Amino acid sequence: xxxxxxxxxxxxxxxxxxxxxxxxxxxxxxxxxxxxxxxxxxxxxxxxxxxxxxxxxxxxxxxxxxxxxxxxxxxxxxxxxxxxxxxxxxxxxxxxxxxxxxxxxxxxxxxxxxxxxxxxxxxxxxxxxxxxxxxxxxxxxxxxxxxxxxxxxxxxxxxxxxxxxxxxxxxxxxxxxxxxxxxxxxxxxxxxxxxxxxxxxxxxxxxxxxxxxxxxxxxxxxxxxxxxxxxxxxxxxxxxxxxxxxxxxxxxxxxxxxxxxxxxxxxxxxxxxxxxxxxxxxxxxxxxxxxxxxxxxxxxxxxxxxxxxxxxxxxxxxxxxx
Amino acid sequence: xxxxxxxxxxxxxxxxxxxxxxxxxxxxxxxxxxxxxxxxxxxxxxxxxxxxxxxxxxxxxxxxxxxxxxxxxxxxxxxxxxxxxxxxxxxxxxxxxxxxxxxxxxxxxxxxxxxxxxxxxxxxxxxxxxxxxxxxxxxxxxxxxxxxxxxxxxxxxxxxxxxxxxxxxxxxxxxxxxxxxxxxxxxxxxxxxxxxxxxxxxxxxxxxxxxxxxxxxxxxxxxxxxxxxxxxxxxxxxxxxxxxxxxxxxxxxxxxxxxxxxxxxxxxxxxxxxxxxxxxxxxxxxxxxxxxxxxxxxxxxxxxxxxxxxxxxxxxxxxxxxxxxxxxxxxxxxxxxxxxxxxx
Numbered sequence: 261x262x263x264x265x266x267x268x269x270x271x272x273x274x275x276x277x278x279x280x281x282x283x284x285x286x287x288x289x290x291x292x293x294x295x296x297x298x299x300x301x302x303x304x305x306x307x308x309x310x311x312x313x314x315x316x317x318x319x320x321x322x323x324x325x326x327x328x329x330x331x332x333x334x335x336x337x338x339x340x341x342x343x344x345x346x347x348x349x350x351x352x353x354x355x356x357x358x359x360x361x362x363x364x365x366x367x368x369x370x371x372x373x374x375x376x377x378x379x380x381x382x383x384x385x386x387x388x389x390x391x392x393x394x395x396x397x398x399x400x401x402x403x404x405x406x407x408x409x410x411x412x413x414x415x416x417x418x419x420x421x422x423x424x425x426x427x428x429x430x431x432x433x434x435x436x437x438x439x440x441x442x443x444x445x446x447x448x449x450x451x452x453x454x455x456x457x458x459x460x461x462x463x464x465x466x467x468x469x470x471x472x473x474x475x476x477x478x479x480x481x482x483x484x485x486x487x488x489x490x491x492x493x494x495x496x497x498x499x500x501x502x503x504x505x506x507x508x509x510x511x512x513x514x515x516x517x518x519x520x521x522x523x524x525x526x527x528x529x530x531x532x533x534x535x536x537x538x539x540x541x542x543x544x545x546x547x548x549x550x551x552x553x554x555x556x557x558x559x560x561x562x563x564x565x566x567x568x569x570x571x572x573x574x575x576x577x578x579x580x581x582x
Numbered sequence: 583x584x585x586x587x588x589x590x591x592x593x594x595x596x597x598x599x600x601x602x603x604x605x606x607x608x609x610x611x612x613x614x615x616x617x618x619x620x621x622x623x624x625x626x627x628x629x630x631x632x633x634x635x636x637x638x639x640x641x642x643x644x645x646x647x648x649x650x651x652x653x654x655x656x657x658x659x660x661x662x663x664x665x666x667x668x669x670x671x672x673x674x675x676x677x678x679x680x681x682x683x684x685x686x687x688x689x690x691x692x693x694x695x696x697x698x699x700x701x702x703x704x705x706x707x708x709x710x711x712x713x714x715x716x717x718x719x720x721x722x723x724x725x726x727x728x729x730x731x732x733x734x735x736x737x738x739x740x741x742x743x744x745x746x747x748x749x750x751x752x753x754x755x756x757x758x759x760x761x762x763x764x765x766x767x768x769x770x771x772x773x774x775x776x777x778x779x780x781x782x783x784x785x786x787x788x789x790x791x792x793x794x795x796x797x798x799x800x801x802x803x804x805x806x807x808x809x810x811x812x813x814x815x816x817x818x819x820x821x822x823x824x825x826x827x828x829x830x831x832x833x834x835x836x837x838x839x840x841x842x843x844x845x846x847x848x849x850x851x852x853x854x855x856x857x858x859x860x861x862x863x864x865x866x867x868x869x870x871x872x873x874x875x876x877x878x879x880x881x882x883x884x885x886x887x888x889x890x891x892x893x894x895x896x897x898x899x900x901x902x903x904x905x906x907x908x909x910x911x912x913x914x915x916x917x918x919x920x921x922x923x924x925x926x
Contacts, residue, residue: 284729309729315761320718320754327657327722330702333729335722350751354710355719357916362694365702366918398916421918449922497925 265404266433268411268441269299269372273336276418277307280334283418284310286321287338287372296340297374297433318344322351325369326359334368334418342373342427343387356423357398366421370414375403375427376467376518377550377566379559386555386562388466388517391524393425394496400448401425401496405469407436408443409493416448424448429467436470451499453506457488460512460579463503463529465492468516468567475572482573485580495525503529504537511542512579518566521549543582548575599814601877607649607813608868608878609886610670611641615865616890617675618665620898621682625844629902630682632695637663639807639839640771642864645670646812647739647769650820651705657723659707659716659740662697663771663838667741673706675893679901692907713746717755717768724764737824738766744784745776747793756831760798765823767830768799769816771806773838774860778850791833799831806836807860809868836860 263271276283284307285300291313294301304311314321318339325335339345345352352371359367377386394401400422404410410428417424446452454469455476462472469491476487490506492498507513513533515526526547533545551565618636625634637644640663648670651658660667665678680688681699690699690708700708707723709716720738727733746752747770759766770790774781787793794801800822804815812834819830837860841848855861872878915923 312725315754315757317718317754317758319715319751320721320758323715323718323751323755324722324725324758327707327719327724328726328729329722330707330719331723331726331730333726347750350712351715351718354712355715358710359702359708360918361916362690362698363700363702363708364691368918400917400919400922420922421920422922447921449925497922 262437263407263440264434265407265410265428265436266297266299268407269414269428270301271441272411272414273300274303274306276336276415277303277310280418282332282334283336284312284328284333285336285338286312286314286324288314288316288340290338295338297430299338299372318347319351322348322356322369322371326351326355326367329367329369330365334370336370336372336418338372339374341385342375342389343384345371345373345389352393352423352425353396353399357396359398360422361398367423368421370417370424370426372426372428374430376429376431377555377562378431379562380557381555382557383554388427388519390425390427390495391519394525399423399425399496400494401427402448402494403427403466404493405429405432405466405491406443407438408441411441412443412445413448413493420448427466431467446493448494449497449499451493451502452491453488453502454491455487455489457486458510459485459487460514460576461488461490461503461506461510462514462516462572462576463490463492463506464516465495465525466518468518471567471569471572472516474569475576478569478573479576485576487576492525498528498532500532500536503533504540507533507537508540511540512582513541514546514548514572514575514579516548516567516572518550521547521552524549543579546575546579548572599810599817601875603649603817604810604813604872604877607642607645607670608809608872610645610649611666611809611865611868612886613675613890613893614641614645614666614669616887617669617678617894617897620894621678622844624682624898631684634682634844635662635697635842636840636844637665639836639864640664640773641666642809642812642868643769643771643804643806643816643834643836644741646809646816647741647767647820649813650817651737651739654704656736657705657707657720657738659709659720661709661716661741661743663743663773664741668706671706675897676900677701679897680904683898683901684906685901685904686907687904688901712751714742714749714752714755716740717742717752718758720766721755721759721762721764724766725762733765735824736765737820738764739769739820741769741771743776744770744772744774744781744790745779747790748784756797756799759829763828765826765829767816767820767823767832769832769834771834771836773836774855775838775842775851777842789833791831794831797831799829800827802830802832804832804834806834807862807864807867809864810871836864839863
């Protein structure tokens with residue numbers, strides 16, 4: 261029987277609760293209701309004291325988590341949507357992220373951010389916040405793109421001693437399926453070559469991995485182009501060694517992301533590749549991101565706002581033609 | 583169901599204040615005052631990098647809270663005017679001088695300074711500058727203790743000023759501790775100014791204590807300049823929270839008897855306020871109250887002052903002899919997970 265990306269997130273939380281008495285879940289509507297996306301369905305029945313409904317208070321949710329972590333617990337906080345974590349921004353970047361450096365006492369919390377766009381979700385239920393949190397020292401930011409990674413990286417995140425921002429892509433929740441949760445269990449901090457190639461490298465993460473693979477297939481059929489796709493998996497730390505090694509093979513790089521275009525992960529990738537592997541490049545590095553507007557509501561606008569296999573192909577054709 | 587009574591100070595003197603406890607509170611007030619005068623002088627002599635923020639005029643409130651808390655069992659998140667509470671709770675004065683003077687041996691190792699210090703593993707949280715943020719944090723420690731089955735007999739506490747009551751974090755935090763009915767005491771030291779902003783630009787309700795009912799907290803008002811009243815009301819509120827009475831909100835009326843920090847002369851504080859009821863010095867009031875009760879003699883007071891001056895002098899001298907952090911030996915990593923150290 262096939263399992264989905266959201267099943268992986270639910271199952272990983274169930275396992276974490278079963279295996280580690282320090283783990284507890286806290287978030288809005290996560291108890292009896294099972295969460296807005298059912299990522300915690302049935303878990304409160306099994307662990308009534310460790311699956312706790314929160315008031316609509318994102319700031320207090322993370323403040324609470326920091327205190328609980330200081331007291332030795334490993335809370336997993338569900339933000340109902342990544343967008344609402346902006347209300348908790350202060351607690352995440354100033355309280356959680358600075359605490360270990362300042363005091364020597366670690367704050368092992370996981371903040372789950374249901375991220376990214378889906379048709380019809382509009383400006384406030386579609387955002388990709390990874391770059392914002394990655395900017396701050398003291399955070400780990402992960403962006404699983406596969407069912408197996410969603411599962412293993414959530415369990416690994418719980419075991420890390422730092423605040424982990426776990427960006428789970430809503431578009432993948434039910435669409436992305438697998439036979440089971442098993443994978444290569446690659447650690448957080450390591451990128452993966454999702455598809456190997458020799459003509460150009462696409463460095464991406466989260467849902468865009470799948471769009472990149474689609475684009476690579478189109479270009480292979482079109483002209484025999486072999487596009488390598490690197491899935492960063494975690495954007496912080498960022499596995500630049502795997503990226504540069506790929507660029508060494510292909511000489512060309514497109515950094516692809518669903519987030520807004522100013523700054524961010526794709527800028528970081530390009531700047532590090534330029535700094536560390538400029539001599540490996542046969543063409544100027546390229547970036548492709550969402551458009552520089554809020555994420556629009558209408559499916560027709562939304563579909564054009566984010567990178568698509570077509571826009572990725574177009575970018576790659578230009579990169580290959582240089 | 584949370585009790586939602588708002589008590590006036592003198593209605594809540596259910597438990598008699600003991601001589602021993604009152605003297606403990608006063609000793610912490612004195613120790614803190616002496617230490618902070620020393621720190622202020624060092625600042626004015628250019629020996630302290632960054633700011634110095636003192637709790638002059640708030641010692642009675644702060645010490646009354648700290649004196650009811652047990653190190654390594656309870657949890658306390660002080661703010662910038664809580665040296666007296668820190669001292670009463672059990673913080674070593676060396677932690678203060680080392681952090682202010684940048685000794686690498688201090689709890690913050692030069693990575694954070696002045697009042698941004700604590701020993702979180704022992705129950706003293708290290709404040710960030712964002713007001714109200716500690717309310718939910720203390721609540722989180724308590725919630726964790728509840729999940730672990732270790733909450734019985736514990737209490738959490740934090741202090742804020744009138745300015746912090748305007749923040750979203752304060753609102754979210756109070757609502758959260760009330761919803762979870764945590765054993766927590768939140769004190770608002772209403773010292774009439776947030777930096778230079780007077781209360782009429784900070785809030786529009788008659789009295790901040792009126793908010794207690796709205797949050798579902800039990801509320802208590804107290805004259806923050808009256809040591810015996812503070813020790814009694816705050817002591818009873820802590821005891822009530824500790825014994826399952828739910829979260830308690832205390833509003834202490836007083837006046838800040840210093841600038842916001844030692845860089846600020848506080849010239850915007852009107853003379854009428856300084857000469858008014860809340861302009862009196864709680865340390866003078868406390869001394870007078872103890873002497874009148876026969877719980878303190880002038881001779882004892884003089885001995886204590888000598889003792890505390892020597893203690894502060896020694897704490898400063900030790901910290902001044904110690905090296906600051908070595909930037910070339912600094913780890914320069916904010917990551918705790920061994921597998922990710924040094925990775926960006």
